[in-house]
Amino acid sequence: MIGMTQxxxxxxxRIVESDLVLPAGxxxxxxxxxxxxxxxxxxxxxxxxxxxASRYLFSTEVEDEEGTTWHLLLDAHSGxxxxxxxxxxxxxxxxxx
Numbered sequence: 685m686i687g688m689t690q691x692x693x694x695x696x697x698r699i700v701e702s703d704l705v706l707p708a709g710x711x712x713x714x715x716x717x718x719x720x721x722x723x724x725x726x727x728x729x730x731x732x733x734x735x736x737a738s739r740y741l742f743s744t745e746v747e748d749e750e751g752t753t754w755h756l757l758l759d760a761h762s763g764x765x766x767x768x769x770x771x772x773x774x775x776x777x778x779x780x781x
Contacts, residue, residue: 686757686767687734688741696730699740705730705760711742714763715756721749730760745771 691699699705712725726745733739740760747753757767 686741688729688731688743688757689734690729690731691740699730705740705742706763708742711758711760711763712744714758714765715742715744715746718756718765718768719746719748719752719754722747722751726753741766 700707705711708728708730712728716724724746726747729743731741731743733741742758742760743755744758745753745755753771753773755767755769755771756765758765
């Protein structure tokens, strides 16, 4: 399992503005394309690979057309999916009303 240290929103904004990583919208598009058809992205976080000050990760959960939730980690610079795991049903977010 890949470890990630979360980055606070102000620092994440500076990183995105400096073009060190892809825009969040592009990363969400990549994640949603991997598991299409559901509610889409259920949240997002930027972070650093544990042990690396210069390699960034983007973390999100997406729901597919069958209602299964997936946790994805993407390399925030390239958009490469580095981890894709199913979230156990008891750990998923309830539908919003």
